[in-house]
Amino acid sequence: MEKIVYQFVKKHIIMQHITDIFFDLDHTLWDFEKNSALTFKKILTENKVAVNFDRFLEVYVPINLEFWRLFREEKITKEELRYQRLSKTFKLLEVDASDDLINHLAKEYITHLSSFNHLFDHTIELLDNLHGKYKLHIITNGFRDVQRRKIKASGIFDYFEHIIDSESVHVKKPNPKIFNHALQLANVAPENSLMIGDSLEADIKGALALQINAIHVDLEKKHEHSLCPIVRHLSEIEELL
Incomplete structure (x- = not known):
């Protein structure tokens, strides 16, 4: 006591x-996770990416945290962070995503992330x-x-x-x-x-x-x-x- x-x-x-x-x-x-999820729901739907949304988040969230750790430790660049977190997620989900699509989604994500502000x-x-x-x-x-x-x-x-x-x-x-x-x-x-x-x-x-x-x-x-x-x-x- x-x-x-x-x-x-x-x-x-x-x-x-x-x-x-x-x-x-x-x-x-x-509330990053909530706003990020809403952003992904928007851009994945609009770009007609064939993936189960809940499963996508389940795989993406820990991958994103890991790549942010690497970025914080100066082991990867901003561009590598934005590309690799999506690339690795799609690979684990066995989704055929081209580099063009990944780069487009990465840009769309940054563009629309501030549209949701919980x-x-x-x-x-x-x-x-x-x-x-x-x-x-x-x-x-x-x-x-x-x-x-x-x-x-x-x-x-x-x-x-x-x-x-x-x-x-x-x-x-x-x-x-x-x-x-x-x-x-x-x-x-x-x-x-x-x-x-x-x-x-x-x-x-x-x-x-x-x-x-x-x-x-x-x-x-x-x-x-x-x-x-x-x-x-x-x-x-x-x-x-």
């Missing part, structure tokens, strides 16, 4: 001097409640144009003072350069900053390595650790602040 009480108190002590909050976007505020429950309420009390920013590993379209189309652009994307900084979270760039841009010290994100490696460990406070958003309840506070719903964030 003493350990639990200590951890609870410590969480609140850490957050006392926060002035700037940096949010991740995808899987944290913006946010996670409590996103707007959270930003409303924090805006004005803290300076809010975004740090994302996504591509500049795509991420900005998502943020604007989902109606949350005006909440943020700075939007830092990996494409512009030329490194990706958890590389310390992107966090240092964000701190310099916001003119804030690490101890007065808070990173809120879903990725244990990119967001949480990346921030903690620079002494930036962190809250781990684990909406799917996949993680247990003592590195920082974990929330299972966005409404819990305000309780920690």
Whole structure:
């Protein structure tokens, strides 16, 4: 019992001097999986790709996560990411898809992804409640144009003072350069900053390595650790602040 009480108190002590909050976007505020699925349903239907949609998602989602890991680790390019995740999915599904079709779908996906803008429950309420009390920013590993379209189309652009994307900084979270760039841009010290994100490696460990406070958003309840506070719903964030 003493350990639990200590951890609870410590969480609140850490957050006392926060002035700037940096949010991740995808899987944290913006419901990537839902919006991505709706985008694929649109483009696969319009292009008359003969594939079972549910099965397509079942195969594609883990492949996409793996290729994003490779991209984050600088092992593949943006172009390779966009092509290979679809190519591998179609091969596993034994769907005869030409390079032209794959490249076309890859472009269509990026074009239409920001057409769907479902946010996670409590996103707007959270930003409303924090805006004005803290300076809010975004740090994302996504591509500049795509991420900005998502943020604007989902109606949350005006909440943020700075939007830092990996494409512009030329490194990706958890590389310390992107966090240092964000701190310099916001003119804030690490101890007065808070990173809120879903990725244990990119967001949480990346921030903690620079002494930036962190809250781990684990909406799917996949993680247990003592590195920082974990929330299972966005409404819990305000309780920690």
